[in-house]
Amino acid sequence: MANHRQLLEEFAARAKTSSRVEQLMEQIGERLHEEIARYNWVGFYLRDKSDPNTLVLGPFTGSFSPHERISIDVGLCGAAVTSASTVVVNDVAEDIRYLPGSEIVKSEIVVPVFALRNVVAVMDINSYFAGTFTPEERSFVEGCAGIVGKYMEGQKSN
Template identity: 35%
Template sequence: MPGMTDYDLLTQQLYSLAEDENFYLPVLSNASALLYENLEDINWAGFYLIDKGSLLLGPFQGKVACIRIPLGKGVCGTAAKEDKTLLVANVHEFSGHIACDAASNSEIVVPIHCNGKVIGVLDIDSPSFDRFKFEDQIGLEKFVKAIEEKTDFCRFNGLNEEQFRAE
């Protein structure tokens, strides 16, 4: 069983890493490395960003991954479409699960917002069943809030702020 992760410390480290540069690419790259190096019993940590109506692979740590995931499909696509964190104890029991890595058995996905709209997700996989607990969800949601606060997503793919405004 993994030890308790200090999500407050990870969030403070993320704030420090994003202090001098808020462009999404280096922030998400460092965020995925920070999580991958500090969370026990995981085999993938990274991001998918909404692009052309689907989720496009972003910065990550781990084995190769699916490049595009349709909104509403798999754990990531469902979390993005429903705008809610999904904590899945056994991905093989999740209807429509997309197996990018057959070694993954549990997963947590947290939506990322810009100006009130979902613009991507944080995705973390584990080879263990039931790896992620409610405490992980709370800590990772706080971590994602820091990403939302410190990151300029409006530079993603040439988009402007108007395209992220809440309706």
């Protein structure tokens, strides 16, 4: 099993060879889902180019069907966009902002993806276990989202 540092190095290397951001997101999501048993659903939502107040489902992997579109004024994903900061909820039953995707989800982390200082997407991870997202996990997931954001910045400057 790869550790966080190894995974971040792998993702940074993949970012150099990915032809599209969706490909990079898919690769990161699949590897996290494979490597970290408590990451039961991993996905990305991108801001809709025609309606920036809406998030549209991007690449994801996991055992349930997610919301396809989310307004940024609702849910944990919306909270991450509007606050431009990471949202960690280690007991989703205790947070009224939680939009249920599956009744067995117990904790969730949503990390904004920044490109050119703007929130362009969010990385969303759900766990069937309460208390999954420690400060160390948060830092790791923020590192993953940072790699995606850096890739997207490179695309926007081309």
